[in-house]
Amino acid sequence: MKYITAFFMAWGNFITLPCPYKKWDSKLLNMMLMFLPAIGAVIGALWVIVIELMLWFGVPDQVTAFAAVFFLFAICGFMHLDGFMDCNDAILSRRPLEERQRILKDSNVGAFAVVSVVFLLLGWYAAMTVQIQSTHLLVYFLIPIVSRLNAGWDVLAKDPIGHSQYAADHEEKGKWKYQLVMIIEAMVFLIIWVLIFGIDTISMADPIIICVEGTACICASAFAQKQLGGMSGDIAGYTICFGELAAIITAAIVL
Secondary structure, eight states, X not given: OHHHHHHHHHHHHHXXXXXXXXXXXXXXXXXXXXXXXXXXXXXXXXXXXXXXXXXXXXXXXXXXXXXXXXXXXXXXXXXXXXXXXXXXXXXTTTOOHHHHHHHHHOOSOXXXXXXXXXXXXXXXXXXXXXXXXXXXXXXXXXXXXXXXXXXXXXXXXXXXXXXOTTGGGTTOTTHHHHHHHHHHXXXXXXXXXXXXXXXXXXXXXXXXXXXXXXXXXXXXHHHHHHHHTSBOHHHHHHHHHHHHHHHHHHHXXXX
């Protein structure tokens, strides 16, 4: 029963769709993170459906690209975008560590947050406009899975900032099991895709895109942790935004 509770905790926390089972157990925060790849699969599948429907109806590429970008952030309640903005506000301030951590927690929006999110969204829109007609839908399915696998892995594995909501559960034993399950989840979802749509839907470019995304996630997370003194949910959002942007730009180039 706790696994069901943890999954729907992840659903209610990371997706804006109505949650069919509303129950919260603060003791299951780490187990909740275990289901981040599954949440990524839900987001990826819905993203594929939205893009495919707009292409099928002949919506202009620019409008489809805008809708695709908006949907990816809106389905998460703009949560990860918020973390991206908070981290940039703190990191780009170039203040001492204690002050950067204070800025990270500050609910006010600073200039660095605004500038960084403008460039993020411009990059996303430009890449989606180029990429949208490739109709290589596996990329859209995998991108949210890979980014959330990386972000969830780091939240479980890395030392948290003191004010992080995950700090209290960081010392829980056996977290490696959750990390193992996350990898298995990602592999299972790829197998399910192949079984439904066929092996010919995988292109030679897919490993390149996924490797670039994974590398970008690792580098972004490591950089933010060094700058902010530990891991947090905001840094997880920062990681997801950077990784997904790197993936879609790579897809625009290689597909």
